[in-house]
Amino acid sequence: MPELPEVETIVRGLKSKLTEQEFSHIEVRLAKSVWGPKNSFIASLKRRKILSMERRGKYFIFRLSDGKVLLIHLRMTGRLIFSPPDLPREKHTHVIFSFKDCPSQLRFVDQRQFGRLRVEKPSADGRLESLASLGPEPLEISPRDFIRRAKARHREIKPLLLDQEFLAGVGNIYADEALYQARIHPRRMSDALSEKNLLRLYRSLTDLLRKAIRAGGTSVRTFVNGTGSAGRFQNFLQVYGREGQACKVCGGPIGRERVGGRSSFFCPHCQRVRMERRRKPVRPGKGLPVARGKMVA
DNA sequence: CTGCATGTTAGGTT
DNA sequence: CAACCTAACATGCA
Numbered sequence: 142m143p144e145l146p147e148v149e150t151i152v153r154g155l156k157s158k159l160t161e162q163e164f165s166h167i168e169v170r171l172a173k174s175v176w177g178p179k180n181s182f183i184a185s186l187k188r189r190k191i192l193s194m195e196r197r198g199k200y201f202i203f204r205l206s207d208g209k210v211l212l213i214h215l216r217m218t219g220r221l222i223f224s225p226p227d228l229p230r231e232k233h234t235h236v237i238f239s240f241k242d243c244p245s246q247l248r249f250v251d252q253r254q255f256g257r258l259r260v261e262k263p264s265a266d267g268r269l270e271s272l273a274s275l276g277p278e279p280l281e282i283s284p285r286d287f288i289r290r291a292k293a294r295h296r297e298i299k300p301l302l303l304d305q306e307f308l309a310g311v312g313n314i315y316a317d318e319a320l321y322q323a324r325i326h327p328r329r330m331s332d333a334l335s336e337k338n339l340l341r342l343y344r345s346l347t348d349l350l351r352k353a354i355r356a357g358g359t360s361v362r363t364f365v366n367g368t369g370s371a372g373r374f375q376n377f378l379q380v381y382g383r384e385g386q387a388c389k390v391c392g393g394p395i396g397r398e399r400v401g402g403r404s405s406f407f408c409p410h411c412q413r414v415r416m417e418r419r420r421k422p423v424r425p426g427k428g429l430p431v432a433r434g435k436m437v438a
Numbered sequence: 439c440t441g442c443a444t445g446t447t448a449g450g451t452t
Numbered sequence: 453c454a455a456c457c458t459a460a461c462a463t464g465c466a
Contacts, residue, residue, distance in 0.1 A: 142444090214447090217444075217446070217461090218463095233462095253463070254462065255462080295455080313445065403445075
């Protein structure tokens with residue numbers, strides 16, 4: 142599940158290798174991976190050069206020499222792999238890009254076949270239709286704008302964080318982790334959260350995203366960067382995928398609940414819906430081992 | 439075998 | 453309109 146940090150990691154890794162490269166041959170092995178007719182996709186890339194590469198939300202943007210762009214969204218299991226042509230094709234390799242002056246290929250591999258690639262022409266003012274509804278970048282929005290936008294909506298905070306029109310690039314992992322770090326229950330209504338709480342959430346989220354980028358992303362299931370290495374941020378996850386394990390703050394078991402149709406991992410003690418009557422959390426001493434097992438009612 | 443869970447978006451309904 | 457719900461995709465697992 143590549144989210145913002147994973148896409149950013151891949152872009153950073155591929156940038157130096159692909160910039161200035163000219164597409165020579167494009168093989169589309171699974172037609173539905175590309176938007177629109179396969180032949181026009183191929184024709185619109187052939188002999189174009191990649192001028193630059195960037196990320197917006199969870200999208201890859203390749204700027205092409207003719208002014209158009211190649212957009213790629215990996216969805217759940219998509220991967221972009223830069224590899225020598227003689228390396229055996231991985232299973233589920235759906236698109237292969239070859240370049241004029243580069244011995245290596247760029248391969249789009251996607252087990253679940255949800256990912257999509259498309260070539261798009263920016264409008265006269267430079268806007269891209271496919272990205273038009275994306276909200277601000279979490280690492281670019283100001284704290285006060287974040288708070289204002291959250292207060293303007295009447296929605297559970299977790300689904301709101303996942304809403305790409307609210308913020309672009311946040312997915313299930315970082316939403317759960319940010320809410321945990323900010324001690325906010327995923328079902329709290331966005332407009333009922335205090336400014337203090339929302340500021341804490343903003344700080345947790347941006348802090349986590351930056352750290353995850355520095356760690357090369359989170360590898361759960363299939364994520365690897367553009368050159369095939371795993372990220373390291375999975376080692377720092379506090380709640381995601383840890384149902385039943387001990388909360389590192391209070392020692393109680395991490396819970397899992399469906400919120401807005403999605404699995405949500407959180408600590409029912411540290412992230413309560415009612416925060417008014419908060420008890421002192423049972424903090425383990427500095428440097429001491431964290432309490433294990435169920436010890437909280 | 440069946441049924442369900444998975445993450446995300448699009449599209450439809452309330 | 454905003455919020456909410458579900459189908460779709462392919463695969464693995466209980």
